[in-house]
Amino acid sequence: MGQGVEEAGPRGALDGLRVLDFCRLGFGSQATLILGCLGADVIRVESATRPDPVRVMPPFVPDSGERGEGFGGATLANANKARSPNRGGIFYKYNTGGKRSISIDARHPDGLDVLERLVACSDVVTESFAAGTLARWGLSYERLRELNPEIVYVSMCGYGHTGPDADYVTMGPTAQALTGLTHMVGLPGREPAGWSFSYLDHVGGYFGAIAVLAALAHRRATGEGQHVDVSQLEPATALAGALLLDATVNGRSARRPDFPPGNRRGGAPQGAYRAADDDPSHGGRGDRWIVISCRDEDEWRAFVRAIGDPPWAHETRFATLADRLAHVDELDALVETWTCTRDRYEAMHLLQAAGVPAGAVQDAADRLERDEQLAARDHFVRLANPEVGELPLEGVPFDLSATPPHAGGRLRRGPPCLDQDGDDVLRELLGLDDAELARLRDTGARS
Amino acid sequence: MSALAGVRVVELVDEPVEYCGRILAGLGADVVKVEPPAGGRSRHQGPWAEGHEGDPDASLNAWHFDLGKRSAVVDDQDGADLLPRLCRGADVVVHTLGTAEAARRGIDHEVLAAASPGLITCAITPFGLTGPWVDYVADDLVLMALGGSMATCGYGTADPPLACWGDQAWLTAATYGAIAILAALDHRDRTGEGQLIDVSAHQASASMTEWHVMTYLCSGQPMARFRHPTVTARDGKEVAALVPDFLGPHVFEHFRDLLVADGVAGPLAEPEFEDPRHRARNHGELMAATARLAERHDGEELFRLGQQAGLPWGVIRAPDEALDDRHLRARGHWVEIDGRTHAGAPFVASASPFRFDRPPPRLGEHTAEVLRELDEREP
Numbered sequence: 001m002g003q004g005v006e007e008a009g010p011r012g013a014l015d016g017l018r019v020l021d022f023c024r025l026g027f028g029s030q031a032t033l034i035l036g037c038l039g040a041d042v043i044r045v046e047s048a049t050r051p052d053p054v055r056v057m058p059p060f061v062p063d064s065g066e067r068g069e070g071f072g073g074a075t076l077a078n079a080n081k082a083r084s085p086n087r088g089g090i091f092y093k094y095n096t097g098g099k100r101s102i103s104i105d106a107r108h109p110d111g112l113d114v115l116e117r118l119v120a121c122s123d124v125v126t127e128s129f130a131a132g133t134l135a136r137w138g139l140s141y142e143r144l145r146e147l148n149p150e151i152v153y154v155s156m157c158g159y160g161h162t163g164p165d166a167d168y169v170t171m172g173p174t175a176q177a178l179t180g181l182t183h184m185v186g187l188p189g190r191e192p193a194g195w196s197f198s199y200l201d202h203v204g205g206y207f208g209a210i211a212v213l214a215a216l217a218h219r220r221a222t223g224e225g226q227h228v229d230v231s232q233l234e235p236a237t238a239l240a241g242a243l244l245l246d247a248t249v250n251g252r253s254a255r256r257p258d259f260p261p262g263n264r265r266g267g268a269p270q271g272a273y274r275a276a277d278d279d280p281s282h283g284g285r286g287d288r289w290i291v292i293s294c295r296d297e298d299e300w301r302a303f304v305r306a307i308g309d310p311p312w313a314h315e316t317r318f319a320t321l322a323d324r325l326a327h328v329d330e331l332d333a334l335v336e337t338w339t340c341t342r343d344r345y346e347a348m349h350l351l352q353a354a355g356v357p358a359g360a361v362q363d364a365a366d367r368l369e370r371d372e373q374l375a376a377r378d379h380f381v382r383l384a385n386p387e388v389g390e391l392p393l394e395g396v397p398f399d400l401s402a403t404p405p406h407a408g409g410r411l412r413r414g415p416p417c418l419d420q421d422g423d424d425v426l427r428e429l430l431g432l433d434d435a436e437l438a439r440l441r442d443t444g445a446r447s
Numbered sequence: 448m449s450a451l452a453g454v455r456v457v458e459l460v461d462e463p464v465e466y467c468g469r470i471l472a473g474l475g476a477d478v479v480k481v482e483p484p485a486g487g488r489s490r491h492q493g494p495w496a497e498g499h500e501g502d503p504d505a506s507l508n509a510w511h512f513d514l515g516k517r518s519a520v521v522d523d524q525d526g527a528d529l530l531p532r533l534c535r536g537a538d539v540v541v542h543t544l545g546t547a548e549a550a551r552r553g554i555d556h557e558v559l560a561a562a563s564p565g566l567i568t569c570a571i572t573p574f575g576l577t578g579p580w581v582d583y584v585a586d587d588l589v590l591m592a593l594g595g596s597m598a599t600c601g602y603g604t605a606d607p608p609l610a611c612w613g614d615q616a617w618l619t620a621a622t623y624g625a626i627a628i629l630a631a632l633d634h635r636d637r638t639g640e641g642q643l644i645d646v647s648a649h650q651a652s653a654s655m656t657e658w659h660v661m662t663y664l665c666s667g668q669p670m671a672r673f674r675h676p677t678v679t680a681r682d683g684k685e686v687a688a689l690v691p692d693f694l695g696p697h698v699f700e701h702f703r704d705l706l707v708a709d710g711v712a713g714p715l716a717e718p719e720f721e722d723p724r725h726r727a728r729n730h731g732e733l734m735a736a737t738a739r740l741a742e743r744h745d746g747e748e749l750f751r752l753g754q755q756a757g758l759p760w761g762v763i764r765a766p767d768e769a770l771d772d773r774h775l776r777a778r779g780h781w782v783e784i785d786g787r788t789h790a791g792a793p794f795v796a797s798a799s800p801f802r803f804d805r806p807p808p809r810l811g812e813h814t815a816e817v818l819r820e821l822d823e824r825e826p
Contacts, residue, residue, distance in 0.1 A: 026657065093658060160795065165773070178761040183763055184766070199596075207794060210626055215798075217474075218799035227796075233769075234794060235793040237775075242493075244788070245788075253768070254765040255765035263588055357585050357588075364660045367653055397620070
C-alpha cells in the first residue's frame, strides 16, 4: 500500500497525521473527508455485518452504460436491493480524501484488541455514533487516553454527548428545523420551503474538522489531547446571523409575516427570473431560471444598458432603488419579459460582462457538464474505486499554494471498497503477519 | 488555554465572510478587523438596534459577525505603508481581494511573504483567483444559483427556485477559509512555511448539496425541487416528521405505540405494517397517521413525543425560538456579553474551549492600541 505514495503528488498540509475514523453517514464523514483531502491518513473502521447505511442506500452507482435509480427510497426494503456495500452513491460523496477502509468487529474481543492497538498509533479518533456507543464497546475517552495520552477524540452526533436531550436523534432536516434554517427558506405568507438536502450534515462536518484542527493546535502548544464534542445543532445557530440579536436586542422574532423574504435581499431587480427553456426533454415545462441581483444604482444602470435600454427602464416609477422596491412586482414582470426569451447562460455572460451580478440556476448536471469555472478549477476530480471504476468526485473548495489539497487525498484514489485496506493497515501499522491476519479472519474479528 | 492563543489575524474583507474571523476569534486568535474610515461592510447592513438605524456602531449584523474582534481604522489612501506593515506582522491575513487589487494595496502575498516567509494569506473570493469567471461579480443569490442549492429548493416549478436567507454560500466559504487556515498553521508550525489560500465561494456553494451530484451520476436525472415532509401541529407550527424505515423495527414499534395511545393508529395497527416492505409501499399511510397525531399536540410537544420514540423529529422554529431550547441552554451554548445574547460555541471542547472574551468592537475602537503594538514589534 505504501508504495507509490511518494510519487502520488506533493505533500498535504496534514501530512503525517493519522485519524482512526469511526464516522458513518454524512455529518461525521464530511469532517474526515476534509482531513483526508488535506493529506491526513484517514482509516475508516467499518463493519461488514453492519455497513455504513450510505453504502447500501440508493442511489446506487450503476455499471457503466446502465442507469440506476435516484434517491428517495431510503428504506430497509431498498437497502436489501443493494448488490454490494460498494454501490451506495452517497458514500462516494462523503468518503473521498483517500480514506482507507478496514472492517473490524469492535464487539469481538480480538477486534477490540486490534482497535486498541490502532488507537495507540493514531493522533485522532473521530466517530459519529449515538452518544455512548463507543464507550459501551470499551472505547470511552478515558480508555482512549490510557491507550494514547495525547489522543484527540472528536465525537459528532445530533445532540452531542451531554445535556438533557443527548439521546435525541437528528438527520439534517431535523437539525435544520430546530435551529431555524428550515424557516429561513420560503416565500412570505407560505409554509416554509426549507432545504432539499442536509445542509447541516455538511456544516456539522466542517465544524468536526475545525474541532480536530483546533485540538491539534492546542496539542502542539501544550502536549495535551482532549475530547471535543460536536453536535449538529450548535454549529447551526450562528448561521442565522443577525436574526438572533434582532430578537434578543429588539424583541423582534423572525416568525413574522414578511419573513422569510423569498429571494429579496434589498435590491431591485433581484431574484430568480424565468429563462428560455434550453432542454427539449422538458416538453415546454420551462424550469430554467437566471438569478439577477442589482444591489445599487450602479448595477441597475449597468443592467439597463446591457439589456438594450428599454423605454420602461426609464420610467419614473423605477428611477431610484426606493422607487423600484415600491413597484417591485411590476419591475420583476418586465425583467422577465427580457429573460424569458434568453438562454440563461447567454444572459448571465452578457450581464456579467457589464458588471451585473447574474448567474444561471444550475442543477447537478449543469455543474458537471456546463460550468466552465468548476471545470477550469478542477472542482470535480475523476477518482477510481476498484468496483465501480472512475467517478467525478469533489474534495475541498480551496487551494493551498504550498500544500495543495486533493480530492483523492494522499493516495490519489477514490473512496474505498469495504475492507479494501484491512490487511495493509494491519501489516503496516501493527506489523501483523499472514498467520495473524488469517487468525483474525477465522475468529470473526474482521467481520 | 485557547487553541489559537497568540495567533495574530488581520481581517480585511469586503464580502460577507466576517464569519471566518469570528470562528478564529472564538478559537482564541487575536483578530484585528481593518476598516476604512467609514467602517467595513458588515457595519452598513441592518438590522440595527432600534433607534440607531444606520449607525455603524449599532448594526446587529456587525455585532454578530465581529464578535470577539478588535477594530482598527486604516486609511490606505494616505500613502503610508500601514496596511502592508500590519499584514507583515500578522500570522494570518484574511481578505477578499483579487490578485491585482491585493497588489495595488501593497499586500500581494508573494511580496509580503518575502519579508515574512511564515505568513498565511487567505483570499476568499466569489470564484477564486483563477479561471474564466475570475472577474465575475456575485452576491449570495448568484452563488446559491450557480452552486445548485436553488435549483432544488422551493415549492415547485410554478414558483421560483429559492435561496436560504442569510448569505449561506458566503458563510460556507468563510468556514472553509477557517479550516484552510487551521491546516496551514499546522503546516507552518512544523516547517516554518507559510502559503496563499485561495477559497472559491462558488466551489464552496457547489460542494454543499449532499446527494445531488451522485443522484445525477447514478440515475441520469438531476433533482427537481423537493421538500422534506412536514405535518402541522395543533398550534399551527410545522414539524419535520420523518419516519425513516432504516431506523429499524423497534423504532416502528415505538411509533405505533405513540399512535395507539392517542387512538390515531388507523391501518397502522394492522400486523402487515410490521413488514418494512409493506411500510415502504404504503409510506403515505405513515404520514397520514403522523398528521392525525400532530393535530392533537403543539409543535414543541409533538417533536419531543417523536424523539422519545426514537424518531428524528424536529419542530420548525424561527431561529430565535431556539434560544429557549433546554438542551442548548444546558450545554452553555448561548453567550452573554454586555447584556446581549449571542450564538456561542459550535462544540464543547474539554481543554481549549471555544469562547468569546470581547464584545463586538466599535469602529476604530482599537486603532491606537493596534498601531502602538505594531510600533513596539517593528520600531
